[in-house]
Amino acid sequence: MGSLPNQKLDTGFSGVIKPLDPEEFRRQGHLVIDFLADYYKNVDKYPVRSQVEPGYLKKRLPESAPYDAEPxxxxxxxxxxxxxxxxxxxxxxxxFAYFPSSGSIAGFLGEMLSTGFNVVGFNWMSSPAATELESIVMDWLGKMLKLPSEFLFSGGGGGVLQGTTCEAILCTMVAARDRVLKKIGRENINKLVVYGSDQTHSAIQKAAQIAGVNPSNFRAVATSKSTAFGLTAEAFRAQVESDVESGLVPLFLCATIGTTSSTAVDPLGPLCAVAKEFNIWVHVDAAYAGSACICPEYRHFLDGVENADSFSFNAHKWFLTTLDCCCLWVKDPSALVKALSTYPEYLRNKASDEKSVIDYKDWQITLSRRFRSLKLWLVIRSYGVANLRKFLRSHIKMAKNFEGLIGMDKRFEVVVPRNFATVCFRISPIEISGNHQIVSKEEAANNINAKLLETINESGKIYMTHAVIGGVYVMRFAVGATLTENRHVILAWKIVQEHANALLNSS
Amino acid sequence: MGSLPNQKLDTGFSGVIKPLDPEEFRRQGHLVIDFLADYYKNVDKYPVRSQVEPGYLKKRLPESAPYDAEPxxxxxxxxxxxxxxxxxxxxxxxxFAYFPSSGSIAGFLGEMLSTGFNVVGFNWMSSPAATELESIVMDWLGKMLKLPSEFLFSGGGGGVLQGTTCEAILCTMVAARDRVLKKIGRENINKLVVYGSDQTHSAIQKAAQIAGVNPSNFRAVATSKSTAFGLTAEAFRAQVESDVESGLVPLFLCATIGTTSSTAVDPLGPLCAVAKEFNIWVHVDAAYAGSACICPEYRHFLDGVENADSFSFNAHKWFLTTLDCCCLWVKDPSALVKALSTYPEYLRNKASDEKSVIDYKDWQITLSRRFRSLKLWLVIRSYGVANLRKFLRSHIKMAKNFEGLIGMDKRFEVVVPRNFATVCFRISPIEISGNHQIVSKEEAANNINAKLLETINESGKIYMTHAVIGGVYVMRFAVGATLTENRHVILAWKIVQEHANALLNSS
Incomplete structure (x- = not known):
């Protein structure tokens, strides 16, 4: 800090801070690396779910910003x-809550480089490497997933890194919306209908809401246990036909590979066939499970994607890439560009004028964008396809082990078939005793499982979250945190059993 | 890496990588810190604007991802x-291009901590500190800007960190849209009108487009040199009245403090008065210039903000906080929440159910969100209000110096008054000789200034960008890069003069 040594004239700049002094950067950077390395070393000792009460931090921090610098x-x-x-x-x-947010050294380093260069890559010109690396890595990843070539730049489509799936869905929905409105006229915007299942992520409803789709035209088509909570083509068709009959215009379907509640899989082939008939844009949301599909033995879950319009998965979930990093591919980038492009004078440049480059600002909601591809590139190179597969398989194996442990304790049951590394389980209603005159056995089971989960989470020893699937309250055990080893899974099961013992004995 | 040492049973996990091994994290983290410290040490030696050709990277990288790990x-x-x-x-x-993206050590460290913890802070429960620190820091910052208390949590409003201004505008516009549609009915969505000036950032047009506003109902009200390209209340009123007369429904005005082209300032007081009359939501976009308003002598630019509905500025532009970090305050958070809230079962938790906490997912487009407040907190604490003001003033002083240098060379002129740290200048048309039978003197000036800018940028010595203001092509000299000192500004002016000499002598 202090005064500027190289200032020859006294121009009144002395005393100005130097917030990017390289040696101070080095010193403080090393401090924080050590801080975080120690954090990872000790992270298993903290209560997993924070135990603070609402408002805890206000009591600890001053009400106003400090006037002077602090070390x-x-x-x-x-x-x-x-x-x-x-x-x-x-x-x-x-x-083991929600879905993992699997950080890694490589992902962290990539984010450091991105933050360090701190470029604002809205167009090619603003930093050619940011655009070009993203295009290259998205083709790499598309090939790893064996996406049909129409989704790759090399095949006329293309990939882009969004922040989250919410953005990916909003962008593709707006592209689909404008494509249809161009044909039928803007006055018909209130006729557009958006489809998901009752298992589809809330991102679709929110995207429809933001895009100006009439909220009464959002369809959460019912699923059932008989099809493992996948959306059937029959149910989808019935809803679409009924809407068409009512004079509405089917617009967009979000099909899911690995739903949030239970990792259910919608059958892409049959759904896309219906969609094609009615000219509906199909987006495939594989936010969680897409990662696993780089393993040949899981790729079949994506069968049928060749007939979809867009596909996305979150590398920040289960692909060792830190938040945020949603990978989106589209077959027709021009649909995105038509809906999302702006080209003000102050951004004009030769490369964009000549249309010889990609300007990713036209593929997303925002103008400014970070250099996200660096972290994805570092993850893929640092681990390589072989290790990434091995790593994903190790989580699936751990989940399978957990499932096996559940199977050995007759008080518990796995509620839906496990597809990936998430297990949905509960204390079986058979185990529930007590006063069932007031509530049904199923309702009693829901209550006791909710209670069990809360006591487990309160202990701070492990953290799981819940879902309600077909009316059944389940605990979700999602393996995927980077540091999780099989011993943690075994220990987690012991913790579940201990809390269940206490709860079942007391009730 | 290698096999897991603590595995007691052979469970088939040997050979799985350990991508968050603390000691390996430490080693690699230190490597990258040194890499970046050296980058900052040498960054003045690189051509500022990249000199690569489109497609350069494809020639250097493999076509597919590596199968094996790389060091x-x-x-x-x-x-x-x-x-x-x-x-x-x-x-x-x-x-000196666009607007700065002013990184800092503190901003970088905050991003490191955020990336290191890698929490997904969609609701309070998912990491209470992420929500609470954000609320606290937004109140700090609101006080630094002397925002009226209605914008602060302590006064019934509140602040949220978005990624970029595009998101801030889209969120507030959707909130405004739904508030109005609730009254007039969704069937009237095509009657909604959105207002900016011909100087307003393209973000507003894009937000309107995404939110389903009829593109023919976006108004870029003309400005002129006589009011320094600020939007006058008279012109705004005339447009609104004409729209109302046509049966349209005025919805949203984006007023700007420091436009992108010329850092023009729209007069908030008079504009808000008109808006109030017609029940129009006013968003104040101070993306660039908001930072300067923490200095008492620049705060007057925000006068009138007390009558606006929302206000945003980008801490990632000129406030030492790395991309992305847009600070948005609203007077009525419930308008955002009504428009953007979803509450699926799998996110239900006690704190949210009791409405005792803020769930920021309902204040933004996406569900997932990074722990952005850490970097803002680190910036404010590491430098303190006093140094932040000093730093901003140093940039404004440098810009003033540059303006002074221009004034000493009669061939050049400053085109619009400088408000902050950006100078819009050009070679004056008086200086242009040659064949003016074909083009006007003004057109010739535009051409030669464009040519001058391109040769300067091609040299790689400095980087500026351009704008066209009232038909006049200007070079924009935006001071604000963190490492810029007055000597760089003096050198930049010499470079401009040298290239102008060559160009004017040859033509």
Whole structure:
């Protein structure tokens, strides 16, 4: 800090801080690397789900910003004392909630490089490497997933990195919307209908809402246990035909490979066939399960994707790439560009004028964008296809082991078939005793499983979340945190059993 | 890497990689810190605007992902050899293009911590610290900007960190849209009108487009040199009245403090008065200039904000916080929540059910969100209000110096008054000789200034971009890169003069 040494004239700049001094950057950077390395070393010792009460931090921090500078050492002390207790430790080996947020060294380093260069890659010109690396890596990844060539740049389509699936769905829905409105006229916007199943992620409903689709025209088509909560082509067709009969215009279907509640899989082939008949844009959301499809033995879950219009998965979920990094491919990039392009004078440049480059600003909601492909590139290169597959398989194997452990305890049951590394289970209703005059056995089971989950999570030893599938309350055990090893899964099962023992004995 | 040492049973997991091994994290993390420290040390030696040709990277990288792992040392070598030449160096002290992307050590460290914890903070429960720190820091920052208390949590409003201004505008526009449609009925969506000026950022047009506003109902109200390209209340009123007369429904105005082309300032007081009359939501976009308003002597630019509905500025532009970090405040958070909330079963939790917490997922487009407040908190604490002001003033002073240098060379002129740290200038038409039978003197000036800018940028010594304001092509000299000192500004002016000499002598 201090005054600028190379200032020859006194121009009144002395005393100005130097917030990017390379040697100070080096010193403080090393401090934070050590801080985080120690965090990972000890992360299994923290309660997984934060145990603070709402408003805890307000009591600890001042009401206003500091007027004077504070040293990094003091700030890091406060991170440890004030922030860490308020963190739910997604990187803990004992984290089995929601879906994983699987960080890695390579992903972290890629984010560091991206943050360090700090380029704003809205168009090619603003940093050619940002655009070009993204296109190359998206083709790499598309090939790893054996996506049909129409989704790759090399085949006339293309891939782009969005922040999250919500953005991917919104962008493709707006592209689909404008394609249809161009034909039928904007005055018909209230006739557009968007389809998912009752298992589809809330992202679709939110995207429809933002895109101006009439909320009463969002269809969550019912699924059932008989088809493992996959959306059947028959149910989809029935809904579409009924809508067409009512004078509505089917627009967009979001089919899911690995739903949030139970990792159910919608059958792409039959659904796309119906969609084609009615000129409906099909987006395939494989946010969670897409990663596993780089393994040949799981690729069949994507069968039928060749007839979809767009496909996305989140590398920040289960692909060792830190948040945020949603990989989206489309067959017809021009549909995105037509819906999302702006080209103000102040962004004009020769390369864009000549249309010799991709300007990713026209493939997404925002103008500014980070250099996200660096982290994906580092992950793929640092581990290689072979290790990535091995790693994903190890999680699936752990989940299978957990399933096996459940199977050995007759009080419990697996509620839906396990497709990937997430197990949905519960204490079976058969085990529930007590006063069932007031509530049904199923309702009693739901209550006791909810209670069990809360006591487990309160213990801080492991963290799982829940879902309700076909009326059944289930605990979701999602393996995928990077530090999780089989011993953590075995321990997790013991913790579940211990809490169940206490609960069942007391009730 | 290698096999897992603590595995007691052979469960088939040997050979699985350990992508978050703490000691390997430490080793590789230190490597990348040193890589970036050296980058900052040498960043002034690189051509500022990348000199690669479209497609350069494809020639250097393999067509498919590697099957086997590659060492970090090799990857960093490739970053240096293949990526760095394709980067436009936004962190170079000789970067004066667009608006700055002012990185800092504190911003970088905050991003590291956020990436390291890698929490997905969609709701309070998923990591209480992420939500609570954000609320606290947004109140801090609101106070630094002397925003009226209605924008702060402490006054019934509240702040949220979005990625970019595009998202902030889209979210507020959707909130405004739904508020109005609730009254007038969804069938009237095609009557909604969105307003900006011909200087407003393209983000507004794009947001309107995404939100389903009829593209023919986007108004870019004309501005002129006589009001320094600010949108006048008179022109705005005339357009609104004409639209109302045509049976349309005015919805949303985006007023700008510091436009992209020329840092023009729209007069908030008079504009908000008109908007109030017609029940129009006013969003204030201070993406660039908002930072400067933490200095008491620039705060007057925000006068009138007390009558707006929402306000945003980008901490990632000129506030030492790395991309992306857009700070948005709204007076009525419930309008955002009504438009953007979803609450699927799998996200249900006690704190949300009790409405005792903020769930930021309902304040933004996406569900998942990074822990962005960490970097903002680190920036504010590491530098303190006093140094932040000093830093911003130093840039404004440098821009003023540049303006002074222009004033000493009669061939040049400053085209619009400088408000902040961006100077719009050109070779004056008076200086242009040659064949003016074909083109007007103004057109000739536009051509020669465009040519001058291109030759300067091609040299790689400095990077500026352009705008066209009121038909006049200007070079924009935007001071704000963190490493820029006054000596770089003096050198930049010499480079401009040298290229102008060559160009004017040859023509």
């Amino acid at each position: 990094i050492e003091k700030i890091l002390g406060d991170v440890q004392n004030d922030i860490v207790p308020g963190i739910t430790h997604w990187q803990s080996p004992n984290y | 970090i040392e090799k990857i960093l070598g490739d970053v240096q050899n293949d990526i760095v030449p394709g980067i436009t160096h936004w962190q170079s002290p000789n970067y």
